[in-house]
Amino acid sequence: MMNHRPPQALLFDLDDTLWPIGPVIAAAELGWHAWLAERAPVVTDKYTVEQLRALRMALLERQPDMVADLYKLRRAALEAVFLETGADSTHIDGAMAHFHTLRNAVTMFDDVLPVLEELRTMLRLGVITNGNADLEVIGLHHHFEVALASHSFGRAKPAPEIFLAACTALGVAPEHAIYVGDDLRLDVQGAQAVGMRAVWINRSGSSAHLEAGIVPDAICASFDELLVWVKAQMRHNEDQEPKGH
Incomplete structure (x- = not known):
């Protein structure tokens, strides 16, 4: 037409x-996992980058409306993992801020x-x-x-x-x-x-x-x-x- x-x-x-965006997210995920390993090792001892991603995808399947806000999805999944592992939840804000920085390092x-x-x-x-x-x-x-x-x-x-x-x-x-x-x-x-x-x-x-x-x-x-x-x-x-x- x-x-x-x-x-x-x-x-x-x-x-x-x-x-x-693929290389940016891949690097951001690795950098994020390393940041968490320093501050919340109980999380990264139990979950690899791939396993954390799988948890987010499972959450998205249960709550498909979260596709409109992938930061909200990431935070919700992280909060659940922190609760499950007993990690110090004061690091959640810092973790999200760090991911924001890494995710915006685009070329x-x-x-x-x-x-x-x-x-x-x-x-x-x-x-x-x-x-x-x-x-x-x-x-x-x-x-x-x-x-x-x-x-x-x-x-x-x-x-x-x-x-x-x-x-x-x-x-x-x-x-x-x-x-x-x-x-x-x-x-x-x-x-x-x-x-x-x-x-x-x-x-x-x-x-x-x-x-x-x-x-x-x-x-x-x-x-x-x-x-x-x-x-x-x-x-x-x-x-x-x-x-x-």
Whole structure:
């Protein structure tokens, strides 16, 4: 379905769209476990990194609404383990603060910052994320007028409410907004369901969209390709405007 309405806003996913998140979380989990080993060894003597992760996943299965706030999930699982092992609960706040620091030690894809700098001169920019990245800590907050996270909003992508709320916060109609993300279901389907255009960032060259039967409005292997596509959308709309007599 073609959408030739002029774009006014561009909204982004964060994890695996602006930076790779797998290596960050893997390193954060190891660093977190080492921090706990120094202060609550009864926890780490009983539970490995993998076993703590399995406990969180089991808790999430029992309380699926926690998907909207993964810090809350992590803390709840940790509190249960501290109680079970008799560890000193005064370390829970410190453990969560330490994980927050490690989780935000991200390294952006090389093409992201230059393109964001250019895009912010062209369109209003925003963020919709299911993750817990802290844009101020990372140093990116000044690029975005609106940053909506599931843990504060209370609903996670692909819920239509979070996409619509972000558009409302930016003061643009969904059909005038474009969403950019790496996840076909959460990002592409979620955005298109409310009338937004959706760009799939597919750095690996995957054909998963064909198997899933999902049709992004554009597929970009890099932010450089995204910039070219956005400029083409804006030029197309300029070309379609009626000329004065």
